[in-house]
Amino acid sequence: MVGGEFRKTLAVIVVAFVAMLIGPSLIDSYTLTVLIIYGMLALSLGLIWGYGGILCFGQAVFFGLGAYSYAIAATNIGESTVPFLLGIAIPFAFAFLLGAMMFYGRLSDVYLGVITLVVTLIFYKFVNSTAGPEYVIGNARLGGFNGIPGFQTLNVPGDPGAYIYDIDFYYFCGVALLVVYALVRWLLASPFGRVAVAIRENEQRVELMGYDVRFRKTVLFAVGGAIAGLSGTLFASWAEIVTPGMFSLAQSAEIIIWCIVGGLGTLVGPVVGAMALAYLKFLLGQQSLVDTTLVFGLILVLSVLFLPRGVVPTLGLLGRKRRGGGSSRRRAGRGRSGRGRRAMQEDAAKEGADV
Amino acid sequence: MSSVLETRGLTMRFGGVTAVDTVDFNLQRKELRCLIGPNGAGKSTFFKCLTGQLKPSDGQVFIDGAETTGWDPHQVARLGVGIKTQVPSVMDGLSVRENIWLAANRTHGREQARHRAADAIERLDLGTIANSEVGRLSHGERQRVELGIVIAGEPWLILLDEPAAGMTAEEVDRMADIIVDLNREAAIIIVEHDMQFIRSIARKVTVFSQGRILMEDDVDAVMQDQQVRDVYLGKKA
Known part of the structure; x- marks a missing residue:
């Protein structure tokens, strides 16, 4: 079983690697890079929501925090290695603290959603209001709604003159995503990951087994924060500016939509969802006939109605049916109402392509 | 002397309702004990106070000599306590x-x-x-x-809340065999309604009524007792 999992992971990585090589001949690499970055951002929520059962409405906080940490550190230091690491470490630490507060406080899922939402708002409002000259960290002015421009972008470690940009940066992001994917797969296959999934399935039981559920959820949440932070760091280097918009509710909502449409309970689903929808948004942004937000709302509604498991798990299911191996037996006692999304995740997790 | 689980004056109040009222309970090593009582007698609440799922309003719980009052369920479980809940928690x-x-x-x-x-x-x-x-x-x-x-989890103390609920007669028999087998290594507390089942496994029975211990004796003595019949068995017949 573990061997099969490993082979599947390897297959995904190989396919993704080939796609990464072909990609630039179809879409320009500058756009592709940001799609990959968004894919990684979606992966972070796909991990904690789809596998940990933690619905975070504020994943954008860690994305923005990663970007700002990088931008501020890079302005001060002038070489990108330490800022790059800080862009991961600071969101990790912040997610750890926030998670510890929520999980040790035994907040229910609803309040968890509310708190993460409010934290997003606080960051958005605060960073927007830092336009004055008194908001300075070292040499870096926070710049309020104007954001922070002109920091050192990613360079070859140790050589600030050797920028990693354009197609090199594209490959860097692509490989980073593959490495993160492989690490997350490894994490999920480890006892830690298996307990995390068990917590999603039945928190009480895992606790009665003697596992410290609060601590484990906190760690998983922090790992999600670190991945979102990494994607924010890469985004900063890509955009060459960071703005408060990264903390916005719209950004947070979009991440959730990517995950729902792509498919919860898988890792590839959110990544594919993010890339497809972000590209669609890019295309829609070039015209003014239809409103982008409207289209996104429509896609979300249609997807929830007709593909409740998300695109990728549904495709996986279809593929299995065609091969004749799959069974779509419904589970006994399924009639209980109010399971909604959770049931979907569970289904996706076990039936859908576990990729 | 070799008490593995003890409560002193254990009390659990929900608002104005006292579900468990100053219960003193004692379980010996490798003992098998059944808790019975009518609905609302406080068995399950008592049980949840032992496992840490509820924090008692008053009184103390000792497991293997250590005071565990107010501990979290995972801490209780780590002592080597196996817990089965009323509705299968899987x-x-x-x-x-x-x-x-x-x-x-x-x-x-x-x-x-x-x-x-x-x-x-x-x-x-x-x-x-x-x-x-x-x-x-x-x-x-x-x-x-x-x-x-x-x-x-290889527990030395097992707490089972209605292990036979909703099972067929054959399954109940099998469950009884398993419990007797487990009892060779571990002390067991069972909350149960099924009298047939209790007869087939129990030696000592504790009867709960209105949050208090009504009586505690051998299974046969309990069955004969008029007071127990009145509060519990009488209603059933």
Whole structure:
């Protein structure tokens, strides 16, 4: 079983690697890079929501925090290695603290959603209001709604003159995503990951087994924060500016939509969802006939109605049916109402392509 | 002297209702004890105070000499206490094997846990459904899976809340055999309604009524007692 999992992971990585090589001949690499970055951002929520059962409405906080940490550190230091690491470490630490507060406080899922939402708002409002000259960290002015421009972008470690940009940066992001994917797969296959999934399935039981559920959820949440932070760091280097918009509710909502449409309970689903929808948004942004937000709302509604498991798990299911191996037996006692999304995740997790 | 579980003046109030009222309870090593009583007598609340799922309003709980009042369930479990809840608490989306493996993995490495899980599966005769998803199993099977989870943790004290509820006669018999077998290594407390089941396994019975212990004696003596009949058995007949 573990061997099969490993082979599947390897297959995904190989396919993704080939796609990464072909990609630039179809879409320009500058756009592709940001799609990959968004894919990684979606992966972070796909991990904690789809596998940990933690619905975070504020994943954008860690994305923005990663970007700002990088931008501020890079302005001060002038070489990108330490800022790059800080862009991961600071969101990790912040997610750890926030998670510890929520999980040790035994907040229910609803309040968890509310708190993460409010934290997003606080960051958005605060960073927007830092336009004055008194908001300075070292040499870096926070710049309020104007954001922070002109920091050192990613360079070859140790050589600030050797920028990693354009197609090199594209490959860097692509490989980073593959490495993160492989690490997350490894994490999920480890006892830690298996307990995390068990917590999603039945928190009480895992606790009665003697596992410290609060601590484990906190760690998983922090790992999600670190991945979102990494994607924010890469985004900063890509955009060459960071703005408060990264903390916005719209950004947070979009991440959730990517995950729902792509498919919860898988890792590839959110990544594919993010890339497809972000590209669609890019295309829609070039015209003014239809409103982008409207289209996104429509896609979300249609997807929830007709593909409740998300695109990728549904495709996986279809593929299995065609091969004749799959069974779509419904589970006994399924009639209980109010399971909604959770049931979907569970289904996706076990039936859908576990990729 | 060799008391493994003790409560002193244990009290649990919910608003104006006192569900458990100054209960002094004592369990000896390797003892098998049944808790009975009519609905609302406070059995399950008492049970939840022992496992840490509820924090008692007053009084103390001691497990193996250590005071555990107000501990979290995972801390209680770590002492070596296996807990089975009233409604089967299992991980529906995972296989039987994974469910049981997870329990064994807390104290054992990956491989060792696999062996422990295999042992528990064999012991409970779950072999044919070991790779099935728990959510698709019947109620009786799920009860057994939960018991497997409890066993895999190798507890020396086992708390079972209605282990025979909703099972067929055949399943109940099998459950009784398993419990007697488990009792060779562990002290067990069982909250149960099924009198037939209790007769087949119990020696000593504690009767709860309105949050208090009404009486505590051998199973036969309890069955004969008029007061017990009035509050509990009488209603049933």
